[in-house]
Amino acid sequence: MDLREFLNMGGYAGFVWTSYGLTTVVLVANWLSARRVEAEQLESAQRRLSDKENRT
Amino acid sequence: MWLWIHKFGSPPHAYRLLGKLAPWFGWPALGLILLATWWGLVKAPADYQQGDAFRILYVHAPSAWMSMFTYVVMAVAAGIGLIWRIKLAHAAAAAAAPIGAAFTFLALVTGSIWGKPMWGTWWVWDARLTSELLLLFLYLGYMALRASFDDPQRADRASAVLAIVGVINVPIIHYSVVWWSTLHQAASVTKLDKPSIALPMLIPLFIMIAGFQLYFGWLICRRLRAEILRRERNASWLKEAN
Amino acid sequence: MRRAAVSAAARLVFTRDLTLAWRRWDEVAQPLIFYVVVTTLFPLATTPDLTELRKIAGGVLWVAALLSSLLALESLFRSDVEDGTMEQWVLSGQPLGWLLLAKVACHWVLTGLPLVVISPIIGTALGLPFDAWGTLIVSLLLGTATLSVLGGIGAALTVGVRRGSVLLSLLVLPLAMPLLIFGSRAVTMAMDGDSPAGPLQLLAAIFFLVLSLGPLAMSAAIRISVES
Numbered sequence: 001m002d003l004r005e006f007l008n009m010g011g012y013a014g015f016v017w018t019s020y021g022l023t024t025v026v027l028v029a030n031w032l033s034a035r036r037v038e039a040e041q042l043e044s045a046q047r048r049l050s051d052k053e054n055r056t
Numbered sequence: 057m058w059l060w061i062h063k064f065g066s067p068p069h070a071y072r073l074l075g076k077l078a079p080w081f082g083w084p085a086l087g088l089i090l091l092a093t094w095w096g097l098v099k100a101p102a103d104y105q106q107g108d109a110f111r112i113l114y115v116h117a118p119s120a121w122m123s124m125f126t127y128v129v130m131a132v133a134a135g136i137g138l139i140w141r142i143k144l145a146h147a148a149a150a151a152a153a154p155i156g157a158a159f160t161f162l163a164l165v166t167g168s169i170w171g172k173p174m175w176g177t178w179w180v181w182d183a184r185l186t187s188e189l190l191l192l193f194l195y196l197g198y199m200a201l202r203a204s205f206d207d208p209q210r211a212d213r214a215s216a217v218l219a220i221v222g223v224i225n226v227p228i229i230h231y232s233v234v235w236w237s238t239l240h241q242a243a244s245v246t247k248l249d250k251p252s253i254a255l256p257m258l259i260p261l262f263i264m265i266a267g268f269q270l271y272f273g274w275l276i277c278r279r280l281r282a283e284i285l286r287r288e289r290n291a292s293w294l295k296e297a298n
Numbered sequence: 299m300r301r302a303a304v305s306a307a308a309r310l311v312f313t314r315d316l317t318l319a320w321r322r323w324d325e326v327a328q329p330l331i332f333y334v335v336v337t338t339l340f341p342l343a344t345t346p347d348l349t350e351l352r353k354i355a356g357g358v359l360w361v362a363a364l365l366s367s368l369l370a371l372e373s374l375f376r377s378d379v380e381d382g383t384m385e386q387w388v389l390s391g392q393p394l395g396w397l398l399l400a401k402v403a404c405h406w407v408l409t410g411l412p413l414v415v416i417s418p419i420i421g422t423a424l425g426l427p428f429d430a431w432g433t434l435i436v437s438l439l440l441g442t443a444t445l446s447v448l449g450g451i452g453a454a455l456t457v458g459v460r461r462g463s464v465l466l467s468l469l470v471l472p473l474a475m476p477l478l479i480f481g482s483r484a485v486t487m488a489m490d491g492d493s494p495a496g497p498l499q500l501l502a503a504i505f506f507l508v509l510s511l512g513p514l515a516m517s518a519a520i521r522i523s524v525e526s
Contacts, residue, residue, distance in 0.1 A: 006097075006098065009108040009111070010102055010107040010108035010109075012107060012108045012109040012173055015112065015169050015170065015172060015173050016112055019115050019165075019166045020093070023115040023119070023162060027089075027271065029158075031275070034278035034279050037278075037279065037282040040282075044285075044289070045285050045289055048289060
């Protein structure tokens with residue numbers, strides 16, 4: 001299959017690739033934000049724990 | 057059974073279990089989504105009427121499906137939390153809302169992009185797009201209500217009531233919108249009306265939906281772990297968990 | 299015996315709210331004035347031509363009715379929660395749902411009913427024919443009553459929230475869309491000479507559904523606001 005033909009998507013390239021690109025962006029953004037939120041919470045929990053230990 | 061629920065419902069156990077579970081969702085999700093993308097973009101034949109534009113279906117339909125699925129998951133979790141007072145269920149509802157809103161947004165935008173070559177305009181007041189828009193409003197209302205309470209327990213329970221009221225309303229809203237749009241259908245030509253899709257076109261769709269479901273499962277695992285950490289920040293078990 | 303006590307309590311709540319409202323009738327009149335003002339905006343914004351206005355009359359009347367009955371909802375439970383009355387009700391052992399429903403009924407009599415009464419006159423100004431008066435009144439009766447209960451749920455949820463009024467609209471308006479669809483459609487059908495029975499029956503069905511489940515949701519929401 002011709003690559004240029006594939007990328008052209010029968011003339012609908014703009015629409016098809018925008019949709020897939022946007023979907024990728026949203027899925028990746030969700031993935032990253034879920035990881036970031038978890039890491040943040042973990043970090044703040046660790047900080048609180050070490051604070052508590054230092055105080056006692 | 058009850059013992060199991062209580063064991064799972066205890067934060068430290070759930071936290072560990074979710075951590076172990078997450079990769080079992082994540083990697084298959086990645087594999088299935090990549091497979092379905094390749095299948096949908098390369099292997100599936102072009103539609104005789106819509107040409108290659110129909111390939112947007114493989115991202116639009118799964119997003120639309122997930123937007124509704126997530127709302128139901130959220131409402132069920134909220135109901136469980138409200139009736140049996142299980143904090144973990146409330147945390148799951150809280151974790152699901154932003155994911156659902158993201159899927160709804162995606163379904164709306166891809167639907168609109170699909171509509172441009174098919175209808176000739178970016179936005180058509182057709183039943184599916186309009187219901188998705190209303191669903192987005194429901195998600196935004198839910199998240200706004202949750203954010204407006206300082207006390208997490210009140211936020212949990214108040215937003216749970218809203219989620220349940222919403223999920224009873226979703227079918228009513230959907231059918232009223234369908235009824236409304238069929239009355240005005242004469243104005244717009246519906247090329248997008250599905251003329252029973254052929255099986256080779258359906259297979260990648262189902263793979264993509266399965267991939268999206270697993271991806272949702274992975275996200276829930278991660279976000280739920282974060283919610284548990286946030287709610288249990290003073291608990292002593294956290295020390296061992298690290 | 300118990301049932302009699304419940305209805306007596308609900309009646310007491312109803313008359314109490316009515317008396318309170320009577321002393322502050324200017325606040326009661328505000329949604330009505332708002333309704334008249336908003337419907338005046340549409341001819342000014344579009345066209346004074348009655349044949350053109352007639353096409354959108356049903357929609358305009360319904361959107362304006364929806365917005366103005368939302369206007370007064372925010373304060374529905376607020377004063378009772380703030381002065382502790384609601385706490386007494388929760389503790390009183392009376393079924394909370396009935397008491398709240400009585401409050402909502404009173405609110406509807408004070409805001410919904412006047413809208414319904416005045417709407418044929420405003421409708422005429424927008425080119426609504428006399429034949430459609432009946433449909434307009436029936437649809438608005440059902441619609442505003444349903445909206446009062448739906449709004450009651452929203453008000454009960456947002457009672458302890460800062461800047462609750464915008465939030466209340468955000469919560470209630472999406473839930474009220476079916477009312478808008480069926481109600482304005484019924485009016486338009488009646489204007490076109492069709493029988494509006496279908497949408498009116500659907501409106502009635504939604505009304506009874508909301509009436510039966512609404513008190514449950516309201517009392518659950520109030521308990522959450524009061525107890526914690």
